[in-house]
Amino acid sequence: MSSVLENFDRWKEFLGERVDQAQDAGMSMDQIQNVAYRMGDFLANKVDPKNPQERLLKDLWEASDENDQKALARMMINLAQKTH
Template sequence: MSVLDNFDEWKGYLAKRISQAESMGMSQDSIALAATKVGDFLAESVEPQNREEQLLKEMWVNSNEQEQQAIANALVKMLDNNR
């Protein structure tokens, strides 16, 4: 079973990666930039496994760079708040 199969597992996985990045001293801006790059990769290379991921992909591919950065920032903030 992949972390992409279940949205809550996916969020938990990403939250752990954010915690690791923070413990290594990465700034929020660096984390958000990495999240943007991950968003690009996921949108181009990974098939969504559930409705939430499909929504995120559709939002991502229909957004400009500034909007994608906002989506990435919102996801990082959501995951930070849920820890």
């Protein structure tokens, strides 16, 4: 079985499940987006991309300022919710 980070579709599913859990636990969308931003920063700085999609996200993250990174984190949440 591949890890969550090795398969982008699995990553979107995993992220969607975590967003659902956070909402069920009473977190606001602002709080969820803040966590997604911090997680994106961690992944960009500490995790080697495992597939082309992750490489693109890392490159976009590194080319962006904080506002754009927060927007990218929001877009990932939206993508995960749409495909989940």
